[in-house]
Amino acid sequence: MKIPNLLLANTGTTVFTVMSALAAQHGSINLGQGFPDTEGPQDVVQAAADALLDHRNQYPPLSGVPELRQAVAHANKRFYGLDIDANTEVVVTSGATEAITASLMALLNPGDEVVLIEPLYDTYLPVVRLLGAIPRLVRLQPPKWELPRAELAAAFGPKTKAILLNTPMNPTGKVFTAAELAFISDLLIRHDAYAICDEVYEHLTFDGWRHIPLMTLPGMRERCLRIGSAGKTFSLTGWKIGYVSGPAALVGIVAKAHQNLTFTSAPNLQRAIALGLAKDDDYFEALASTLAARRDRLSEGLAKIGFDVLPAQGSYFITADFTPLGFAGDDVAFCRHITEHAKVTAIPVSAFYEGDAPRHYARFAFCKRPDILDEAITRLAHHFSAQPLTQTVRSA
Secondary structure, eight states: OOOOOHHHHTOOOOHHHHHHHHHHHHTOEEOSSOOOSSOOOHHHHHHHHHHTTTTOOSOOOTTOOHHHHHHHHHHHHHHHOOOOOTTTSEEEESSHHHHHHHHHHHHOOTTOEEEEEESOOTTHHHHHHHTTOEEEEEEOBTTTTBOOHHHHHHHOOTTEEEEEEESSOTTTOOOOOHHHHHHHHHHHHHTTOEEEEEOTTTTOBOTTOOOOOGGGSTTOTTTEEEEEEHHHHTTOGGGOOEEEEOOHHHHHHHHHHHHHHTSOOOHHHHHHHHHHHTOOHHHHHHHHHHHHHHHHHHHHHHHHHTOEEOOOOBSSEEEEEOGGGTOOSOHHHHHHHIIIIISEEOEEGGGGSSSSOOOSEEEEEOOSOHHHHHHHHHHHHHHHHHSOHHHHHHTO
16 A cells, blocks of 8 residues: 555654543543643633524634634734734634634745754654655754754744744743744844744743844834644643734645644634633733642642752743662653652653753643642652662563
8 A cells, every 4th residue: 555644654653642531541630732631711611602592603703703813913912013904914814723723824834944943842843854855954952952053043044934933932931031932033034034933831930031023123024924722822732722913924835734734713712711811910920820829839848859840931831850869761751750659740851852952851831720730749759759669660
């Protein structure tokens, strides 16, 4: 028989699927996948339930229901001062992952080069390659994850079509600074390139850090596609509602890609998210402060056990170095080990790299209830204090 698509056929099962299955098998607390363990705002959920009964359950408009497109445009103005035309500069997608794919489809031709920053979300590379484009990888280094300007500049060239920028960043928790964004914008102008801005954690920033969309910088309005996620903003990840904002000329092509991927998304969920985006500032401030407290709870607990916990300025995640614990294996072995023996699951950070990568970091999600975080800390503390680690490693 003829061979199917080799890139997809040779792509292994994601580490998230593997670790979640292992967590279920061992009755482990799953701090691997980044989803909350509580429901989102009751009024938003109720609005979605009510909308199922209002006789508007057939295909909504391709680019999204008018209420949600208007709400997205209004949010752009409210939070960032961006003037976005709801009719021509917004498209609603079935989640931010689809938004990323549709945006890449809209911009890339075979042979184009795309600058990607490691560590990175695992969808980026396969989609770039499926489109026949060429990734150019630039690596951030822990613990500060500062932008390596010389390496980034060297990654740009005559064939550069775009950069895919994730801020706040998964898995590092980094929020890119105004100076770093200015450096990126200068490169984009110099090389006449675009930016696909994965900003799904835009409202989840801590300690006085504020998200700055690249689109707000001089010369960037016509070069950026800005991606948001209702799942992250309203703790409703299963709803899979995302949105892209940008210049009409680009968003129109994104809409054509969206048409060929999913065409549209559930209308009742879209209308409910429109209500959510209109919530007052207290909601968004409480969302960030609640998550900051949970980050601190988990970080402090891991630090007491002996982990070296790296700073996290945003997102759902913290990165922890397990070297001080004396574990005699890499991050994949460590995450499997704590899942099986401590009954707590994390994600090996090497999964967010191409090729050689740091092998002594684990990513923990803190978007869980306080009692769950406390129990995870208790289990890890008991495990690492109950017996010498060398004995525990031999039993893995």
